Amino acid sequence: MPAIKDIPDAVFEETITRAVKEVFSTMLSQPARYVPLDHPEPESLELEHPHVVGTVGFIGAINGLIYLYMDVAFAQKCAANLLGISEEELAELGDEAVNDAIGELTNMTVGTFKNQLSDRGFPCRLTIPSILRGSRFRIEPISSATRRIYRFDIAGSGITADLLMQPGE
Amino acid sequence: MRYKILSVDDSKTVRIIIKKAFKNYDCEILEAANVVEGLAIANKEPPDVILLDVTMPVMDGVEMLTKLKSDPNLKAIPVVMLTAEGGKDNVLKIAKIGVRDYIVKPFKEDVLVQKVGRIIDLKPITDAPAKNKSIFDPAKLLVVEDKPAILAQIQDGLKHTPWQVHGVATTGEAIDYCGANAVDLIMISLSLPEDAAFTLFRVLRTSLKTKYTPIFGLVVKTDNAAQQQAQQVGFTGIATKPLDLPDLEAKIARAMNLDTSERYFRVDGDLFVMRLPETCTPSVIAEVGNYLRGKVSDAVDSGIGRAVFDLHEVKRLDMQLIKLLLTAMQTCREVALQYTLVGSGPVVAECRGYEDTRGWQFHETIEEARQSFGKTAAPAA
Structure with a gap:
């Protein structure tokens, strides 16, 4: 089994891109476009507006966490679309409905990502999703983790996938 | 019979999507947010299908599947895994325990309905009692x-x-x-x-x-x-x-079970009109005959007292058509509905050649027929 550092960047890029595209087109009928970063490995993500961040981990041959960042307005749009309700109806349901929907979108995205890793010889299992909300926080990995950051454009809104991985079992 | 589908998923979002997917089908969606709830519902009101997630807190879907398959009362319930866990090894491991199908998230709602539809006879909900589509509907x-x-x-x-x-x-x-x-x-x-x-x-x-x-x-x-x-x-x-x-x-x-009666029967003001087409094939005659009694009753029920048998398009008369017209006249007499005939030259001439039809009186137009009702009680009789 190859080590994480031996896996070319292009594989991670292709794997997460396929996952994001598949989830957003299947569940929300929204095509996603990969947007290359000017600086591929930023130290951290600086947030300018209130964000909803979904996170799901995977454990096994590779241990990792993937964070999906999106601003609150886009998260609400995604949640309403996924549930088949209007944004007004969603507002009545409150933040919990948005959190649950973004948690599920993240779960599907990370699931699709890690299923591709499993099929490449890195079997892993998913953990349950959790949600972060706010505008004044940043996630910093421990030094042993490999970090990759990818951005996507979905109908004019940006989402960011932040991948943190380290060798597992 | 209304089928029951049990959704066991810790995500309320997924449970809502499932409800949405099946909303147009005659089935009931039962919901459980975890394995304990799921097993309790399955025991209390056994569903026809279970849609089961894998990754859930406390007890996961694999444990629930194992419990279901070891319970003599529940082991026959078909289980469809609906999960983001789609690696080949995981799928094979779960398939060995015994599942009917495996759907990897993300999923299209129609794929889910399609797969469940292979297990139970899902029927679309219709607005009963629906009016039959007419021959004039697209x-x-x-x-x-x-x-x-x-x-x-x-x-x-x-x-x-x-x-x-x-x-x-x-x-x-x-x-x-x-x-x-x-x-x-x-x-x-x-x-x-x-x-x-x-x-x-x-x-x-x-x-x-x-x-x-x-x-x-x-x-x-x-x-x-x-x-x-x-x-x-x-x-x-x-x-x-x-x-x-x-x-x-x-x-x-x-x-298509279309109502074709509008081709032959209509209400024109105060008249009930039975119009026969140019060519009255045996299937046309049978079709008209099938509708006849009901249509006459409906006309009388709605207060109409006069009928016209419109033969102006009919090119030739034969015994089947004569029998149909005699039946129509008899039906009208039974409910005291006055009637008369509208017809063109050749048919009128042909009528003179048969004993049963020799005395039939024809009018050239519907309007003329309408006017005739004021003059006699039953003009064609």
Whole structure:
């Protein structure tokens, strides 16, 4: 089994891109476009507006966490679309409905990502999703983790996938 | 029977999506947010299918599946895994415990409905009691035929109807079209290469969208083997080539259960009008005869006291038609409905040649017939 550092960047890029595209087109009928970063490995993500961040981990041959960042307005749009309700109806349901929907979108995205890793010889299992909300926080990995950051454009809104991985079992 | 589908998923979002997916089908969705709740519901009111997530807190879906399969009362319930866990190893491990199907998230709602529809006989919800569609309502017909001349013949022969006839040459195109459209009737050429018609028939019958759609086989009159095979596998009807278009139209109307009575019966002001077409084939006469008593009753019920049998388009009279008219007159007499006839020259002349019809009095127009009611009690009698 190859080590994480031996896996070319292009594989991670292709794997997460396929996952994001598949989830957003299947569940929300929204095509996603990969947007290359000017600086591929930023130290951290600086947030300018209130964000909803979904996170799901995977454990096994590779241990990792993937964070999906999106601003609150886009998260609400995604949640309403996924549930088949209007944004007004969603507002009545409150933040919990948005959190649950973004948690599920993240779960599907990370699931699709890690299923591709499993099929490449890195079997892993998913953990349950959790949600972060706010505008004044940043996630910093421990030094042993490999970090990759990818951005996507979905109908004019940006989402960011932040991948943190380290060798597992 | 209303089927029950149990969704066990810690995500409320997924449970809502499942409810949304099945909202147009006659089934009840039971919800459980975790394995403990799921097992309790399954024991209390056993569902017909369980949709089960894998990754859940406390106890996961694999544990629930294991418990279900070791419980004699629950082990027969079909389980469909609906999960983001899709690595080959995981799928194989779970499949060994015993699942009916495995759907990896993300998923399309129609794929979910399709897969569950293979396990239980899901039926779309209809607004009962629905009024039968009329012969004048639009409908979508699909013709799967690789010979353009036959397709053109069908399209041309049915162009006077409100039906939209769409033609495709291959089974792949047919499946795509049926996936994207609500098709009311499908005609498949039985001479498509490599038994493709029968393969397509099976595929259409496994799809929820076309499970109950009437399907006709188009076949050369002399190909008895293909006709027999089509009847055996369950084709709704057969149309033989060379095509008899009026006959095909009548068969289509019957297969779609269309109300064709408006072709022959209408209310014109204070008159009940039975209009017969130019050519009164035996099937037309049978059709009119089937509707006759009900239509006369409806007219009387709505306060109409006068009837006109409009034969002005009829080209020739025969014994079947005379019998139908005599029955119509008898039916009117039974409910004290006055009646008279409208007819053209040749039919009037033909009537003089028969004992039973010699005394019939005809008017040239409906208006003239209407005026005649003021003068006699039962002008044609």
